[in-house]
Amino acid sequence: MDLAEGTILIVVGFLAGLLGGLIGTGGCSVMLPIIHFWMGYPATIAVGTTLFAVIFTALSGGYGHLLRRNVDVRAFLRLGGGGIAGVLLGSWLFTLLSSQAKLLGLILGLIFLWPAFRMIYEGVVQRTMPKREGSVIQGSGWRMAVFGCIVGIATGIAGVGGGYALVPGLIYLFGAPVYITMGTSLATMIPLAAVGGVIKLIQGFVDLPTGLLLAAGTIVGAQVGAAIIKRFKPATLKLIFGVYFLYVSIKFVTAFFGIQIW
Template sequence: MTHSVRPSILVLALLGSATGLLSGLFGIGGGVILVPMLVMFLGFQQRLAAGTSVAAILPAAVVGGIGYAVQGNVDWIAAALLAAGIVVGAQIGSYLLSRVPTGLLRWMFMVFLLGVVVSLWFVVPQRDAAIDVTLLTGALLVLTGLVTGVLSGLLGVGGGVIVVPVLMFFFGASDLIAKGTSLIMLVPGSISGTFGNARRRNVDLRSAAVLGIAASVLSPLGSVIATRIPPFWSNAAFSLLLAFVLGQMLFKTLRGSKK
């Protein structure tokens, strides 16, 4: 599948820059913003937009992840365990995509997002909080990665949107460690997903390269800004981003049910 219109490098660079900033700031892949932008403004088909987004986020995840790591805000063991789960889960998700009715799953995920949006205003993690990795939490981290990978494949949502709040609320991580660990986890997930998408011709590599380079320039800035924002305001901003994702999913689901 090829893209008929070649979007301008300037437009792609601007989109990539915005994605990189959000990626560094919130520890997310940025696909939740990038995919609808590519579809609405640049005329990409949904599948091509998703595949291009997965490839584009790789440089930003690497550079942003390094930004968090330099400041000591990455739990490497947790990131490795999550990555092991997400790489397998992403393959399962893409396999199930054409076989599972995603309607109920989508509504359940939207309820989960709503719960996260509300709780972000009331549960503020401590900045010095860390993940206590034991045999049980290790197994739960792999399971979290697995479920995240499956949901990403089935619903087209980025892993960071799920992993960051889960690490904060269920594993006791600080907001910064949750974001840094999430970005590192996204690296192998992006590589795995891009190989699969390239094989199915669901990625525009030229656009992904421009988006990715632009994103990687601003991603470290986002990670630095994140350390300067108090945890409560960081949560408030993240909740608004998730509310945007929730609204977008709700709109798409309701519009789809009317057809």
């Protein structure tokens, strides 16, 4: 790895962390396709490495939101508990898929459809999320645990941190206030990414130098995002990244059928 590549990785990590701090995601959906498609990392290594980097994104962003009291601790504990169980199951399924690179790519492509359509919808149709006040996320503990488990399974399989599902789920299924959702989402990703990232590191699916450089960028980016979230309306940003994620999804899916697009 030369200086230029290392610098690119730090910049990619910063942008991913900034997005994560603003809209409550870990940034995997930004980092994974870049290092896979444009930097040539195998899908399995890209999945493991970006999930490892998200450990630091979530720690940095979650801590920033915690200081600003944007985290519902009760919801975090229930979502995190269910999420850990899901990550363990998803990581086991990932080992079964690791030798099926094309199938893994198809699964990644289908998973990327959700954040793509969600962001495009919110960026074009809705423009702003529902405005709800308060500092508590309503809902029973078992519902949160089940929801966290489902997100954890996807995290273990695809390596995405879970924010792409946690944010809309908490807002639309549990009626959560927006800023509390962002902070609680990032906090919940700490145990999910930690368990999933460490498992993939042990399994040999993490390029450690790459993961650490991405993490260095995400730590700074996540703090910046958490600091400016209440002064920023991310509708336009969501639209841009929604279109980008849709492109990434199509690229993964077409590759499964042997069709390469730029």
